[in-house]
Amino acid sequence: MFKRILLMADQRTRWQSALERAAALARRHQAELVVVDVLENLPGHVEKLLRGQSLAAVQAAAVARRREQLERATAPLQQAGICRAVRVLTGKPFLEVIREVLREKHDLVMKAAEGKGGARTRLFGSTDMHLLRVCPVPVWIIKPGQPPNYARIVAAVDPDPTDDRRDSLNAQILCLAGELTRAEQSELHVVHAWTMQRWGGLGISRAEQHALAQQEQSWHEERIAALLKRWIPDDLQPQAHLLLGDARERVPALVRELRADLLVMGTVGRTEIPGFFIGNTAEDILNEVRSDVLTVKPRGFATPVRLAD
Known part of the structure; x- marks a missing residue:
């Protein structure tokens, strides 16, 4: 590791x-x-x-x-x-x-x-x-x-098959969390918080909006299931938490509710903006959690710090 x-x-x-x-x-x-x-x-x-x-x-x-x-x-x-x-x-x-x-x-x-x-x-x-x-x-x-050993580890992921960089980061997070779970003999919880697409004002009926919302939830459930199947061994028995709402609020709340000892998460920065190297959501979560954290950068992340500075 x-x-x-x-x-x-x-x-x-x-x-x-x-x-x-x-x-x-x-x-x-x-x-x-x-x-x-x-x-x-x-x-x-x-x-x-x-x-x-x-x-x-x-x-x-x-x-x-x-x-x-x-x-x-x-x-x-x-x-x-x-x-x-x-x-x-x-x-x-x-x-x-x-x-x-x-x-x-x-x-x-x-x-x-x-x-x-x-x-x-x-x-x-x-x-x-x-x-x-x-x-x-x-x-x-x-x-x-x-404590010397972690009882509960939470891995926060954000699946998106259309974004290779983000999906690669999810794999890193889950592999690390899985290895630590096995080493610490702890519980593994995987959380994904998602927000509902607003369909109002698009000229579609309430019944159609409800159907679209159900489809969206099913899509998130399928993505979490696919991630766990690919990256977490079955014997670790991960518990998935699909939470409707803003990750800034829902992820720290779950960490507190579970009394988790460690949060493993990614920090996805919009590196096209000079000086902006961590996502707003990630920073807001970090400001709210009270557990240990292990943060992972996307592959290819380049630090602005230089040896010659």
Whole structure:
């Protein structure tokens, strides 16, 4: 599934749960695990307050301290051959993590969520959202204090046989969710929220509108059934949820209702619009969920971040 995992050990978060899950994943799949943190560059005006020390020396000392902390935290994993290295970088956190992904060809980024995700607070902070928007590989954000195993996993799909890119993304989502369900011995729920086509004003009768609505529902049911048959083994016994309504509301509501531990979903961006790399629906769902999330980009997604920037 994943072979080169980058765990972002943001010191502003409680990242022990994320480390444990990343280590378990690396152990299960015989993958490389690298632990990375990024320290923001000190602003130039701070040098006036350093009493003769250079800005570079202070920054280097901070990097050395943080590296020592990470070495201590990961020592058992390094001795077991699970954690290959720790690195402390400087710069803008999400940019440097993505550059590290590009340099080292990581295929997964894991990170503890910045927020607590209470009823009135968002779970994902600014660095989380930047990674979810523009990181070119799957991003797994983990809520602090999560149980060691997931009881329920929800996979959100949006079937459309006329859109190869979207259908390919559905396959990625279901394959990942299926593998994790088997590994975690959890329940798998697959959700698709759809909105009814409005037929009013087209000069057709109510009976015809009702018949068209039934046809539309049957079409969605058939597409979900086809996706599950193709991509999910029968022994996983997935439970399908076909929900009428806006995905922005229905998907987070189902995650809460099921008390799901993980939501696996895609982030479909309209990349023809400069600077717009995540769909409105996906972003709205992410702002509402309080579970862990694993997000997947469409194949061929190109991050705007460059190594030379």
